[in-house]
Amino acid sequence: METNRIILEAIARGSCVAAVYNRMKVILAPHILYTRHDELYVDAVTLERDGQPPREVKLGSFKLTGLKEIALAAREFRPDPVFDPALERYAGTTLFAVQPEAAAA
Numbered sequence: 001m002e003t004n005r006i007i008l009e010a011i012a013r014g015s016c017v018a019a020v021y022n023r024m025k026v027i028l029a030p031h032i033l034y035t036r037h038d039e040l041y042v043d044a045v046t047l048e049r050d051g052q053p054p055r056e057v058k059l060g061s062f063k064l065t066g067l068k069e070i071a072l073a074a075r076e077f078r079p080d081p082v083f084d085p086a087l088e089r090y091a092g093t094t095l096f097a098v099q100p101e102a103a104a105a
Contacts, residue, residue, distance in 0.1 A: 003064050006071065008033065010030050028042075031080070032096070034094045
């Protein structure tokens with residue numbers, strides 16, 4: 001499946017993805033690919049929604065089948081501190097995730 005490959009590549013490279021989700025163009029920084037109820041999800045920070053930045057930085061869950069017109073974007077990201085790979089909801093369901101950056105000394 002092409003969407004899966006694009007998400008995996010984006011997570012591995014720290015690249016954003018452009019997509020349409022709920023009829024809105026979004027730029028996402030994908031942090032983790034996982035399963036929930038036998039469906040694939042990606043948790044990502046939304047960097048743009050219809051060309052505008054969000055009011056607050058947060059991690060959103062996106063069902064992969066809902067992402068349309070997905071492509072790698074020419075924009076990189078760093079793992080955001082809002083992402084915690086140790087959350088219980090990811091236990092035993094994580095397929096691939098970014099590695100959080102170490103705290104600055």
